[in-house]
Amino acid sequence: MEHTFTESSIIGDIVTKFPKASDLFKLYRIDFCCGGNRPLSDAIKERNLIAEEVITNLNTLYHDTKLLHESEIDWKNASYSELIDYIVNKHHHYLNEELPQLSPYVTKVLRVHGSAQPHLAKIHKLFHELKTELEQHLIKEETEDFPLILAYEQNATEENYTKLCKVVEALESEHRHAGSIIKELRTITNDFTPPEGACGTYRLVYQRLEALESDLFQHIHLENNVLFPRAIAQK
Numbered sequence: 001m002e003h004t005f006t007e008s009s010i011i012g013d014i015v016t017k018f019p020k021a022s023d024l025f026k027l028y029r030i031d032f033c034c035g036g037n038r039p040l041s042d043a044i045k046e047r048n049l050i051a052e053e054v055i056t057n058l059n060t061l062y063h064d065t066k067l068l069h070e071s072e073i074d075w076k077n078a079s080y081s082e083l084i085d086y087i088v089n090k091h092h093h094y095l096n097e098e099l100p101q102l103s104p105y106v107t108k109v110l111r112v113h114g115s116a117q118p119h120l121a122k123i124h125k126l127f128h129e130l131k132t133e134l135e136q137h138l139i140k141e142e143t144e145d146f147p148l149i150l151a152y153e154q155n156a157t158e159e160n161y162t163k164l165c166k167v168v169e170a171l172e173s174e175h176r177h178a179g180s181i182i183k184e185l186r187t188i189t190n191d192f193t194p195p196e197g198a199c200g201t202y203r204l205v206y207q208r209l210e211a212l213e214s215d216l217f218q219h220i221h222l223e224n225n226v227l228f229p230r231a232i233a234q235k
Contacts, residue, residue: 003059007051011043012036012225016075018062022218028054033220034172034179075226080153083227084146091219092138098212099131105205113202117195119188126188127209130181137174145171149231168228175220182213 005014005021014021015032025032030043044051075083110124145167152160186192192210194203 003055004062005040005055005058007041007044007055008039010036011038011040012221014040014058015221016226018065019218020061020065021058022214022221024058024061026214026217031179031183031217033217033224034176036221036225075222076230080149080227080231083222084150087219087222087227088142088146091215091222092142094215095134095138095212095219098208098215099134102205102208102212103128103131105201105208109202109205112199122188123185123205123209126181126185130178130185133174133178133181137171137178141171149227152231164231168232172224172228175224178216179220182216185209186213 005018011025011030011032015025015036022032028043028049029047030040035043040054041051043049044054078086106124106127110120114120114124148160148163148167152164189206189209192206192213194206198206
């Protein structure tokens with residue numbers, strides 16, 4: 001089988017070309033959002049993985065998926081407005097619904113089980129830090145940052161380019177911090193594995209935190225590795 005992806009392939013480029021690769025990277029704990037601008041070989045070494053296994057599994061998944069004729073959005077050729085609409089309608093919508101809905105469950109688990117399991121206080125703190133930061137982040141993106149990207153697409157002046165570079169730098173920094181928080185949550189929860197005998201609410205919180213991580217990584221990937229580089233490269 002011919003290998004479409006190799007160890008030298010850039011992680012973010014792989015997920016852009018083949019979004020389903022994110023499922024495999026998630027399994028291997030390979031960061032494809034904030035760490036998406038480096039070659040796959042770096043992540044393989046960092047995670048002490050077997051390179052041949054990762055490359056073979058990635059390319060097998062790619063070719064098997066291609067045979068099933070799965071339709072994927074062509075992100076490299078999609079317009080800025082298409083990209084932004086997708087991010088807002090899918091990922092922003094998800095976070096705007098999930099963050100306030102999950103909050104009381106995280107608090108309930110701490111209230112009921114926190115005295116016996118001190119790590120739940122840390123989970124509660126981290127989740128609500130993430131919730132606050134993301135809610136503010138989404139509002140700023142929709143009201144200020146995304147409109148600037150669209151304005152620059154229509155009017156690529158030096159002034160707009162300077163503003164855009166500052167905006168992208170700030171957003172990527174916020175993404176890194178959000179990514180760090182969700183990774184810390186994964187560590188504290190033992191890869192979102194509830195303890196034996198955990199109640200239904202406890203299990204629900206861990207399941208929904210893991211789903212939040214998955215959506216957030218896809219969200220950050222589309223912005224960091226697709227939207228922002230294209231906008232900056234337009235100059």
